Amino acid sequence: MVLEASIKSTDLSIGYEYDYGILWVVNSVNIVVWRNTTYCIIGESGCGKSTLGNALAGLLPTYAYTNGYLEIEGRTVVRGDETNYNGVRGRIVTRIPQDPSSALNPYATIGEQLVKVIEHHYGVRENALEKARELLKLVKLPLEVIDYYPHELSGGMKQRAAIALALAPMPKVIVADEPTSNLDAYLRGVVASLLKRVQRELNLTLVFITHDIALTSVICDYIAVMYAGTIVEEGVSSKVLHNPLHPYTQLLFKAIPKLGYRETLSTIPGSPPSPTSYPEGCRFRPRCPVGFSECYKAPKLIEVKPQHKVSCWRYA
């Protein structure tokens, strides 16, 4: 299979204005997401994952500043400070939201919502209902859900309905922004594998944003680890998961309990820096246990092993 780029970003930065200038929440991100793969973005809260996800889905607020270049399915959506998502939202990218109970329109039935989206994009009134039924079947929801209002569904069903809704415009890319964070442990696995199955069956590109590292091993082809607005490690998921290179990734993985092991769980001392006071050089330096003098200069994301990039001076 020839790999084709679905999402390509070059030095993409996203920022917000604050009292003393622009606060860059996402900093010079270079990523390539291949078509028909699942790309995971993991990291702690507040490191820019969701902002990056919103940029991919075209949901940046109007007051956001952008810089760099972002291309989705051959369409340039961000170039410098100009953004143009016309015709990209829906047809090409949709987003699966964090909280499905607030993402479904509370005033309309699931069927009405699906039909509205299908009609808008494809204008086939008689087939729209048929299409809505197919979507429900795809996400394994019983067909009578079509006449239900969101508040009549359980949390897991709402999440499935939200996935069906995101699939309704038949997009090529789906951005799932922590789709499992509000579900219990069992449903988390179910929803994640559902997304994976849908991605395979419909040949989609799935960008999966999460802080649940256990899930990534199940569904991801590629993993990017974000820290303080930058990507510190990226690569094929098996390589990143089994042989993490960046000290941050190593510490992050040590903080996850593993079944059958009795090791003490470690925590990473300190907390991620706020965008107002990023440290000079490597942003992980103040918390890094293995930092040295070189770390006062900013490292670059470089490929140190095949399909495995890391931004750390210890591998440069």
Next chain:
Amino acid sequence: MGITLNYVVRRIVLSIAIILGISIITYVFIYLAPGDPAYVWAGRPRGPLASEAIARARVELGLDQPIYVQFFLHVLRFFSGNWGLSIRFKQSVFSLVMRNFASTLELLLVSFAISIPIGLFLGIHSSLYRGSKIDAAINSLSIVLSNTPRFWIGLAMLLAFTSLNIPTYGRISDNFRGELVERVGLYLVDSLLQGRLDIFLDVLIRIIPPALALSLYPIGAIARVTRISLSEALQEEFVREAVSLGLPRNTVVYGYALRGLIPSLMQAIGLFFSYSLIDAMAVEYVFGREGLGNLLVKAIPASDFPLVTAALIIVAIVYVVTNTIADIVQALINPRVTM
């Protein structure tokens, strides 16, 4: 979804409580205020027999009894449908209030037919462009509009129109007064029912300036309420999701964000409507129109408590009715609400 008996009973009990409360407050205020209803009732007598006449009027009105007995009798009569005679006009309070209420209602309906679309338009656009210059301009405009004194604008309009020889004083031209057959009480409707376009136009020209003066406050207030609530609704997750699905902007704004706001906007508009009823006092007086406001202005100095209470109760009923309509619309729109 549906309206339960429980809801109907609750509404009725609430309305009765509001009417009772209003009666108590007006009664107490009129009792405390200077002026003697018995003096007015006796026909403002002078001379040697005046005090005797006033004393007789006091007994006739029942004012010699203790205040709680007076109040009890007043409320009892009110709820049995006997609203009594106006002290100042010596006419049935009920027919006085109803005739004047029709005039005020007509004025308010025209004024809100002007202010609701304009207010919504300003509010929606200020919210869509919030933070921009358009927003700042609309915001300043709505503050100015809602704080301009209506009686002053009314006077200015009256002067301007009169100097242009456009008749705006009064509700209807004296020439037409005898010809119009009152059926509904709203002259705009009555004249059309009669098929008299000339009367209709005359009434319309006379109603527009006071309606405009009255609509300033609701325009500003509706714009501001819409701006705030729509700005909040546009941040809601399901609205952002609709954007992400590529739905067109108008569908997102009107079909998703604004739809859920309709009940609360209606409630707010109902509130402004009841408020404008009081506001109409000054405007009606300036334009020489009959109406509840004009009636109240004349009734209060005469300590005409049956008339004042009845007029204020009409205001309360309008308030309860608009709120009930808002509730019913809420239940129709929002599937999560049953009443």
